[in-house]
Amino acid sequence: MSLHRKLQQRAAEGRPIRVGLIGAGKFGSMYLAQVPRTPGVHLAAIADLSPAGARRNLERVGWSAERLDAASIDDALRRGSTHVGDDWQALVRHPAIDVVVECTGSPVHAVDHCLAAFAERKHVVNVTVEADAFCGPLLARRAEEAGVLYSLAFGDQPALICDLVDWARTCGFPVVAAGRGHKWLPHFAQSTPETVWGYYGLSPAQAERGGLNPKMFNSFLDGSKPSIESTAVANATGLGVPSDGLLYPPASVEDIPYVTRPRSEGGVLERKGMVEVISSLETDGRRIPYDIRMGVWVTVEAETDYVKHCFEEYNAHTDPSGRYFTLYKRWHLIGLEVGQSVASVALRGEPTGVATQWGADVVATAKRDLAPGEMLDGEGGYTVWGKLLPAATSVAIGGVPLGLAHQVKLLRPVAQGACVTWDDVAIDTGTAAYRVRREMERLFGAGGR
Ligand SMILES: NC(=O)C1=CN([C@@H]2O[C@H](COP(=O)(O)OP(=O)(O)OC[C@H]3O[C@@H](n4cnc5c(N)ncnc54)[C@H](O)[C@@H]3O)[C@@H](O)[C@H]2O)C=CC1
Numbered sequence: 283m284s285l286h287r288k289l290q291q292r293a294a295e296g297r298p299i300r301v302g303l304i305g306a307g308k309f310g311s312m313y314l315a316q317v318p319r320t321p322g323v324h325l326a327a328i329a330d331l332s333p334a335g336a337r338r339n340l341e342r343v344g345w346s347a348e349r350l351d352a353a354s355i356d357d358a359l360r361r362g363s364t365h366v367g368d369d370w371q372a373l374v375r376h377p378a379i380d381v382v383v384e385c386t387g388s389p390v391h392a393v394d395h396c397l398a399a400f401a402e403r404k405h406v407v408n409v410t411v412e413a414d415a416f417c418g419p420l421l422a423r424r425a426e427e428a429g430v431l432y433s434l435a436f437g438d439q440p441a442l443i444c445d446l447v448d449w450a451r452t453c454g455f456p457v458v459a460a461g462r463g464h465k466w467l468p469h470f471a472q473s474t475p476e477t478v479w480g481y482y483g484l485s486p487a488q489a490e491r492g493g494l495n496p497k498m499f500n501s502f503l504d505g506s507k508p509s510i511e512s513t514a515v516a517n518a519t520g521l522g523v524p525s526d527g528l529l530y531p532p533a534s535v536e537d538i539p540y541v542t543r544p545r546s547e548g549g550v551l552e553r554k555g556m557v558e559v560i561s562s563l564e565t566d567g568r569r570i571p572y573d574i575r576m577g578v579w580v581t582v583e584a585e586t587d588y589v590k591h592c593f594e595e596y597n598a599h600t601d602p603s604g605r606y607f608t609l610y611k612r613w614h615l616i617g618l619e620v621g622q623s624v625a626s627v628a629l630r631g632e633p634t635g636v637a638t639q640w641g642a643d644v645v646a647t648a649k650r651d652l653a654p655g656e657m658l659d660g661e662g663g664y665t666v667w668g669k670l671l672p673a674a675t676s677v678a679i680g681g682v683p684l685g686l687a688h689q690v691k692l693l694r695p696v697a698q699g700a701c702v703t704w705d706d707v708a709i710d711t712g713t714a715a716y717r718v719r720r721e722m723e724r725l726f727g728a729g730g731r
Pocket residue numbers: 304305306307308309310329330331332335336370385386387388391409410411412438493494495498616
């Protein structure tokens with residue numbers, strides 16, 4: 283049965299999926315915009331550090347005041363409305379909540395939220411892929427031990443890419459490469475929240491209208507988020523990662539099957555079976571006309587002449603050899619699509635992408651020469667960006683994962699472009715996030731399952 287029919291059934295039975303949302307910023311708002319239009323879902327509780335900000339966002343997306351005036355979660359459950367507050371622990375503890383959507387974008391806190399939700403036997407849709415990137419494999423294991431599901435969030439690119447990879451493998455195609463697009467030039471790695479809107483292509487007024495967080499968007503632009511997302515995909519699918527960071531080959535949609543071939547056959551890949559990100563800009567900054575900036579793709583190979591001939595007979599666009607074919611979605615719709623994950627975990631018992639192994643990592647890398655005493659400020663800030671590396675390389679150099687490079691003091695100078703290592707920093711070892719990461723290093727080893 284389709285997910286939509288299952289949702290309709292739950293609505294007809296008066297048994298909606300009960301959802302709690304932690305973090306009602308831009309991504310959360312996009313989900314909230316769709317909740318009233320989705321049958322069989324009751325968003326009973328929202329917890330945000332700023333309930334006033336969450337209320338402003340709810341107004342922005344068109345929720346009426348009555349819909350969000352519940353005095354407590356119990357009151358919301360009785361009246362079919364929503365409680366907005368700041369107590370995430372009450373949200374994850376409430377026995378009626380089936381699914382927690384973690385949407386804070388704060389990786390260290392997201393780990394607390396996920397672990398607490400598992401302990402309360404709640405499924406988690408983790409939008410905060412920044413946390414998944416440094417400890418997703420262990421979070422997935424913890425969820426399994428608790429008998430619940432942990433899932434990447436549909437609408438963001440990683441889950442959409444996992445879906446394409448699953449399509450390919452289920453059809454019997456080997457995956458040559460999979461990934462997403464990005465507007466990329468190498469100097470974006472040094473971008474800060476001051477420079478983000480110009481590079482990104484939005485005016486400050488547009489950013490203000492949408493309630494967009496400049497540091498968050500700078501983490502998208504500066505290459506951190508593409509690395510984070512590629513890590514999540516690699517750890518979920520077992521695809522390999524480039525040995526020294528993403529390559530960002532420029533390509534139009536039509537050219538993806540040309541560039542995502544192994545180097546030995548004229549493409550850019552070190553080998554078959556890799557994640558990669560396609561740039562929507564030529565290296566001189568010219569915009570590529572039919573780009574994949576906001577989309578996702580998978581390149582597959584015809585292993586036999588028969589399959590290759592099928593591509594030709596049915597006009598499938600391939601590389602010149604006729605063997606490499608790319609399927610793509612040109613757009614992703616962020617939080618507007620996350621209801622897919624909520625319905626999938628609650629009604630099908632299936633995550634929309636989940637880490638199965640530890641093969642990739644994102645290491646904090648200096649945006650400029652950094653001096654002892656400086657504080658690292660995490661994704662999208664002024665000090666570090668995230669570089670995609672094989673997990674084995676990250677472990678060998680003692681790399682600090684980007685998700686833990688928040689409010690961390692530097693003990694030694696780090697030159698621009700160099701990876702930050704554990705020996706370079708004084709880190710708070712008391713957080714659950716730090717402990718989980720170190721435990722994952724012990725349990726999984728790099729490349730382990
Ligand atoms: N905005 C976008 O276009 C996209 C966002 N995402 C992901 O969505 C997640 C959230 O990003 P945005 O919504 O853009 O960020 P945002 O900054 O707009 O919203 C985050 C919200 O979470 C709240 N929050 C932060 N820490 C919290 C905590 N410890 N407890 C409770 N609430 C807390 C903040 O008050 C804010 O309302 C990130 O993981 C990001 O990577 C993914 C794809 C696109």
